[in-house]
Amino acid sequence: MRQVRLGAGAGFSGDRIEPAVELAEQGKLDYLVFECLAERTIALAQQARRLNPESGFDPLLTTRLAAVLPACRAAGTRIVTNMGAANPLAAAAEARRVAQELGLGPLVIAAITGDDVLAALDGDSMIEETGQRISDLGDRLVSANAYLGAEPIAEALSGGADLVITGRAADPSLYVGPILHAFGWAADDWHRLGQATLAGHLLECAGQVTGGYFADPGFKDVAGLARLGFPIGEFGEDGSLVVTKVAGSGGVVSPATCKEQILYEVHDPARYLTPDVTADFSRVRVEPIGPDRVAVSGATGRSRPDDLKVSLGLMEGFVGEGQIAYAGSGAVARAALAREIVRERLSRTGIALQDLRCDLIGLDALHGEALSGASGREPYEVRLRVAARTADAATAALIGAEIEALYTNGPAGGGGVSRQVREVLGIRSVTIPRASVSPVITWLEA
Known part of the structure; x- marks a missing residue:
């Protein structure tokens, strides 16, 4: 059975870099994913871009790429990231500069844009939290970014990209995209997309699932947090998933860490809305199969929503x-x-x-x-x-x-x-x- 190995290089914009380097050097990865955007992060990036049209991408992009590109190129590991934030094109240009400076060419870079929908908003649309109309916001409105899904990421990888840089994409979609590409799944294969989304959801916050956010001294003790290892997802063509980490790294992968991450930011486990699928996590099973190895199965899905979420x-x-x-x-x-x-x-x-x-x-x-x-x-x-x-x-x-x-x-x-x-x-x-x-x-x- 074919399998892909996906590593989580970051779970937020200010995350550590050393665990990503460890994954690049020792993880035997097919894909290294950096998830670096939160709702306020991209709004701040849009604000920065207004002041300087050449900025607006993640401030650690240069440092991260310089740290992991040599090992990724040597191992054939492809990189997917939303570090493009408000300016994926400028981020891609900076990535090209870093690669050329390191002498790592040829490197094919794909920048995905289209998430900035400020000009496409309907002024009569209602804001979910307040019931206001968008037209009532006036000049207070700074940014509007739609959550893109996995398809453009998969398309970029199929086109030969070694490095894919997006703006606002849904967090799990950064992982679903490589899976779609690797196995050639259809974009409406809802059952498999549900399981792929579960994999992305487990990995998207990096150190949270390896014991970082989980740790609570005397109640949930976790060893080696000062050198916490980031997670790896082993995803099979049949939809099977094993969550693990680099041997000898700090932290822990256990049923408890995985269960906490599955529940993280999920309002309705039977109806988890993403741009790719309406995922159903209500029958997920979590089983330990070895030291720091947990099998997670049972997710499924239904057709994706007709609308996309937009963060203002x-x-x-x-x-x-x-x-x-x-x-x-x-x-x-x-x-x-x-x-x-x-x-x-x-x-x-x-x-x-x-x-x-x-x-x-x-x-x-x-x-x-x-x-x-x-x-x-x-x-x-x-x-x-x-x-x-x-x-x-x-x-x-x-x-x-x-x-x-x-x-x-x-x-x-x-x-x-x-x-x-x-x-x-x-x-x-x-x-x-x-x-x-x-x-x-x-x-x-x-």
Whole structure:
């Protein structure tokens, strides 16, 4: 039976690089996949591209490719990634430059575009979270990216691409694409696509399924987290799947880690919507078959949705923040007094604030004063954080200024002040008819 080996090189934009290098060098992979986009990630990338048309791709693309391309070329491993973010064409050009600098040509690169659907949105479309019309957003709307599926990735691989760079594609589709290509499956083979989507879902977050996000000391102990190994999926032409990792790497692959990842971000296990298929995970079986080897089976699928999900990036104003620390006897009382001073000062100014938070970090920052304050704890040190959302940057800066003024105008012994203002991008969702989205493949060669 034919089989492909797929390795997860990243589970988010800021992920470690060393486990991907380990996979490239020791994983005996057919495909190494880097999944690096979240909803806010691509909105921020679109914002960066507006400032510089040559930017907008993942900031670690150059470093990652330089680290893994030599081993991947030597092993014949092909790379699939969404590190193109808001600018797959610029990312592909940078990848070509890296390959030429390393002397690794010829390298065929395919850039997939078409996910940017800002110009194609229907102004009467309703935002899922708020019920607003898109036309009501005005100039707050920064970006709109549809979730592409596996077909253009499979097409690029069939066309000979050694490196496929996409923008916004659904996370599991990055793995379904190589599987479709490897076995020549039809794009409407729903049962097999359901199992392939399960494989992609298990691998897409990289270290989560090998024990990283799973770990909980004393309850779910995981060894070797400082050199956590990323997962490998062994996927057979019959739809069989084994999840494993490089022998000797840190972490663990177990039924429990796989079950947690299967449930991750799945609202309805019997109806998991992707651009490729409506997957059904409700009858999945998870069985250990050896050390760090787990067989996962039983997924199926039904016809894919008629519409594609679109992630919108919206300008939501600015957040101003200030922090100050207190330590020693009476630290909590002094921090609490500082909190009340700042609250009153901000009230006196009459500035418009949204979502004002005044937290004693380490005491009540997670669950609020009413719940956390009842514990009666008296820690040696505590840090006050005040933050709020405002309409403009100048107003946001006033919050940090009030915190800094506590150095000489507030309780004794405050120190370690920090202050910042940052722009806020909110995320909303709509759908768009599949027929309105047209993926395009652009070819480059190094």
